[in-house]
Amino acid sequence: MSPFFKYTIRFILFILFQVYILNNIPPLHRFITPYLYFLFILWLPFTISRTLLTMLSFVFGLTLDYFTGTPGLHAAPCVLIGYLRPFLINLLISQEGAELNYAEPSIKSMGWAPYALYVLVFTFIHHFYLVLIEWMQFGTFIYFLGKVAATTGISFLMIFITDLLFFRKQKFRTNTA
Amino acid sequence: MKNIFLFIRRYFNFLFFLVLQIVSLSFLVTYNKTQEAVYSNFANEITGRVNTQYNKVQYYFQLKETNRQLSDENARLRNMLAANFEGPDTSIAKGIDTLTRDTTGRIRKFIWLPAKVVGNSYSSAMNYLTLHRGGLQGVKKxxxxxxxxxxxxxxxxxxxxxSRVMSLLHTNSRVSSMLLKGKIAGSVEWDGTDPRFLTLRNIPRSIEIKKGDSVVTSTYSANFPSNIMVGTIYDFKPDGSTNSYLIRLRAATNFYSIQYVNLVENIQWEEQRKLEATPVKNQ
Structure with a gap:
């Protein structure tokens, strides 16, 4: 399966899952909105160019926005995490050279702790920015803090469940062969 | 000049990021003002088509609830038929009714069009519905x-x-409403928290209200016909230092399972708006 085909399928599945399953869950609490879709951006390959990554994040966010009827609301946080992703990846795995040996970020390619940190930081950044934009239109400061914390927690949990359920086979590539 | 190009090249990623940020934020701010003409028609058609496919499956799981809602509505409407009301004739003198009767549709005010709901959200702070009926079938903004x-x-x-509908569960939605008892007008909005409850403001504290009182659309509402159910009073308290109540309503509509709606057009609104738009001449 060619990478282009694989990521296109993934793009569609993440959008559909977010729109038709997660957005249709009756709210458990006013602070909790389950978000998983941005995992698509976190799972993009290491070798993707930064411009393409930013552009793809924008298109991805905007696609979701047209389903939820809020153009720009999800696109802005997606562009932010797409832009910041290479910086954090460099910080986390600069010594090991994993970005040469594995295709994309995962537990196997990065190790448990760096991958958890990677996911947690971007989940937090995404929700912080998303709820900040929402908060500028309505709500109180407590609402803002509570929603960022609760939504980050739920998303983090869901991302780990997803990672354990859908184990992505990662080939170890060397340049010795 | 060369330095400018060097600068752009060096910081291309950052500038690209800034441009995309500005584009998405301006989408958000100007939504419903400018970009709808260019993108929204196309995007709406695509997402609407996907929504329809999904709704074909999901619709079956709500058939029971949809049936109940529609038959309840039918029963309510049948109860309002003129044939249900008859009392002893107490009139003494007979007069000729000179009222203009709407036999030619001359004084019709509202037109009702049915539509199927194919997309619905209730979990965010800004919720929308998608209806499978659009401009070609007579829907207007x-x-x-x-x-x-x-x-x-x-x-x-x-x-x-x-067509896309801004749900009552949207932090920007306002519906001019009134208490059915006493016809006191206020405005209904949503605070973005619980989809079962709405907020009614601007009801003066001098009015006596009770839990369970009905709130309906007001006679001042321009796009809604009057006396459409909005909700019933759940609880209320004084609204800060103002002279009015802050009333929580239990929404009449169950937003979780809505499948069929009616679109209502006020065909006299144009004239009313034109008059209201002319500057007031104070004498």
Whole structure:
């Protein structure tokens, strides 16, 4: 399966899952909105160019926005995490050279702790920015803090469940062969 | 000049990021003002088509509830038929009724169009519905949307075959409403927290209200016909230092399981708006 085909399928599945399953869950609490879709951006390959990554994040966010009827609301946080992703990846795995040996970020390619940190930081950044934009239109400061914390927690949990359920086979590539 | 190009090249990624940020934020700010003409028609058609496919499956799981809502509505409407009301004739003198009767449709005010809901959200702070009926089938912007149980929202986007409705569960939605008892007008909005409850403001504290009182659309509401159910009073308290109540309503419409709605067009609104737009000449 060619990478282009694989990521296109993934793009569609993440959008559909977010729109038709997660957005249709009756709210458990006013602070909790389950978000998983941005995992698509976190799972993009290491070798993707930064411009393409930013552009793809924008298109991805905007696609979701047209389903939820809020153009720009999800696109802005997606562009932010797409832009910041290479910086954090460099910080986390600069010594090991994993970005040469594995295709994309995962537990196997990065190790448990760096991958958890990677996911947690971007989940937090995404929700912080998303709820900040929402908060500028309505709500109180407590609402803002509570929603960022609760939504980050739920998303983090869901991302780990997803990672354990859908184990992505990662080939170890060397340049010795 | 060369330095400028070098600068752009060096910071291309950052500048690209800034541009995309500005684009997405401006989308958000100007939504419903400018970009709808270019993108929204196309995007609406695409998402509407996907929504329809999904709704074909999901619809079956709500058939029971949809049936109940529609038959309840039918029963309510049948109860209002003139044939149900008859009392002893107490009139003494007989006069000729000179009222203009609407036999030619001359003084019709509202037109009702049925529509199927194909997309619906209730979990965010800004919720929208997608209806499978659009501009080619007579939907216009600002038409009111009424479900079998009560008010649902207002049309904000129209494409050829689909239309997008700003749900009552949207932090920007306002519906001019009144207490059924006493006809005191206020405004209903949503605070973005619980989809079952709405907020009613501007009811003066001098009015006596009770839990369970009905709130309906007011006679001042331009796009909604009057006396459409909005909700019932759940609880209330004084609104800060103002002279009015802060009333929580239990929404009449069950937003979780809405499948059919009616679009309502006020065909006299144009004239009313024109008059209201002319500057007031104070004498």
């Amino acid at each position: 600002n038409m009111a949307v009424v479900g079998p149980e009560g008010v649902v929202g207002t049309v904000i986007d129209v494409s050829d075959n689909y």
